[in-house]
Amino acid sequence: MTSPLRRDARRNIERVVEAATEAFREHGLEVPLEHIAQRAGVSPGTVYNRFGGRDALIDAVMPALIEARVREAIDRALAEPDPWDGFAVYVTMLCELQATDLAAGDALGRRYPSAERLTEICNAQIGDAQTILDRAHQAGALRADFTTEDMPYLFWSSAAVARATADTAPDAWRRALALTLDGLRASAAHPLPAPPMTHDEMLAAMTALGERRQGRS
Amino acid sequence: MTSPLRRDARRNIERVVEAATEAFREHGLEVPLEHIAQRAGVSPGTVYNRFGGRDALIDAVMPALIEARVREAIDRALAEPDPWDGFAVYVTMLCELQATDLAAGDALGRRYPSAERLTEICNAQIGDAQTILDRAHQAGALRADFTTEDMPYLFWSSAAVARATADTAPDAWRRALALTLDGLRASAAHPLPAPPMTHDEMLAAMTALGERRQGRS
DNA sequence: GTCTAAGTTGAGGGCCTCATCAACTTAAGG
DNA sequence: CCTTAAGTTGATGAGGCCCTCAACTTAGAC
Structure with missing residues (x-):
């Protein structure tokens, strides 16, 4: 079997995970690994030894965080008696997460294929979203032409607003999101100029964002 | 007086401006200056000699482009008999510009103080926008609580969607924008959770985006 | 206390971008 | 043609990030 880790190795893993969680939250998933190492009081080499690279580190840190927060959002949404309110709560909570945790913003709006x-x-989260949307659709509250494939627009938009205003008007995203949500009510619907993205287009766009570390050639 | 430039110098300036226009459009305002130099068939040093740095180059290339396109949008907007349609055309044309020209996306959503x-x-553009908004407000078509200071939300959001989907669903921004616009009609208005940004907050946020070349410390 | 495999270290090679400047080239006036 | 100031070049140093690996340190078994 995998021989048990030495005590110092285990302790370093903990430290690195902890440092990575904070650094990711503050600076996003593209923070230099060397900053994380330094914050953990460990050499860069150790981060590579223990995790093998950024994607594995992301995979060690983010899933638990995302899952917990998404679950919370789902629960609160379904607890809301009014289906529209449920939808609004769901979206707002996830956008709030994005605004307070840059890494979550990256994780919700992008895909990192090697962070399995x-x-x-x-992906599971998308299924959960579907439940919330269905409920709001069936109540006739959410415009009928809004689909799960449109959800990334909300996340991308809100993340962009939150990043832009983080230092100057940290609650601006709430106003921007409220404006957008008003356009999603069934009563606000006007014909749309284009069909939704296909599921594959959506995933491809999110994956491209994940790969595009910064400006490419 | 400033002694006239030598012919080769003038020719190089032209080439660099041309190369920069294309490179900015394709890759955004943060494209490496060396790529521009190469594209212009000139050494990096020459770009620095002639312009002195990225901001000056931006200032040599972007204003004419932005002004022309904004003017076009204003004209088309005011030519629209219905004030709401005018507003929608105005916003849509600027978002289209962002989607087809990455540099325009940067320029409309950010501020580069040293590109005077x-x-x-x-800044003049904001005044023009005010005219369009006023007309739509007075017609009772645009929700009363939507202000000029909310405009950046539209640009930031649309730019984010356009960048994300550029390679996979290049018209997705039209759908996202249409959804958002439906939320801006007076008939869609519900109370907003926060006041608009102040003018200064808006400028500060845009300036921060311009300075933040990429992930900061 | 000794030993050794597991673990850590941090310098270094690779790659990229910015910005500079001494040495070279050339336009253009005389 | 010759001269020379204007202009260009591209190698270079500085800074940043990635990832690796030979040398060193240490946990933990005996």
Whole structure:
């Protein structure tokens, strides 16, 4: 079997996970691994030894966080007696998460294929979202032409607003989101100029964002 | 007086401006200056000699482009008999510009204080936007609580969607924007959770985006 | 206390971008 | 043509990040 880790190794793993959680939250998933190492009081080499690279580290840190927060959002949404309120609560809580945790913003709006556990969690999350949408659709509250494939627009938009205003008007995203939500009510619906993305287009777009570390060639 | 430039110098300036226009459009305002130099068939040093740095180059290239396109949008908007349609056309044309020209996306949503001409143009643009908004407000078509300071939300959001989907669903931003616009009609208005940004907060947020070249410390 | 495999270290090679400047080239006036 | 100031070049140093690996340290078994 995998021989048990030495005590110092286990302790370093803990430290790195802890440092990574904080650094990811504060600076996003692209924070230099060297900053994480330093924060953990460990050499860069150790991070690579223990995790093998950024994606594995992401996969060690993010899934639990995302899953917990998404679950919370789902529960609160379904507890809401009014289906529209449920939908609004769901979206708002996830956007709030994005606004307070840059890494969550990355994780919700992008895909990192080699972070397998995270990908799994996020895909499951789409199914959960479907439940909330269905309920709001059936109540006639959510416009009929809004689909799960449109959800990333909300996350991308809110993340963009939150990042832009983080230092100057940290609650601006709430106003921007409220404006957008008003456009999603069935009563606000006007014909749309284009069909939704297909599921594959959506995933491809999110994956491209994950790969595009920064400006490419 | 400033002694006239030598012919080769003038020619190089032209080439660099041309190369920069294309490179900015394709890759955004953060494209490496060396790529621009290469594209212009010129050494990196020449770009620095002639322009002195990225901001000056931006200022040499972007203002004319932005001004022309904004003017076009204003004209088309005011030509629209219905004030709501005018507003929608205005916003849509600027978002289309963002979607087809990454540099325009940067310029409309950010501020680069040391690119003075560009800053001036963009500030003037806000005044023009006010005209369009006023007309739509007075017609009772645009929700009363939507202000000029809310406009950046539209640009940031649309730019985020356009960047995300550029390679996979290049028209997705139209759908996302249409959803958002439906929330801006007076008839869709529900109370908002927060006041608009102040003008200063808006400018500060845009400036921060311009300075934040990429992930900061 | 000794020993050794497990673990850590941090310098270093690779790659990228910025910005500079001494040495070279060339336009253009005389 | 020759001259020379204007202009260009591209190698270079500085800074940042990634990832690796030979040398060193240490936990923990005996």
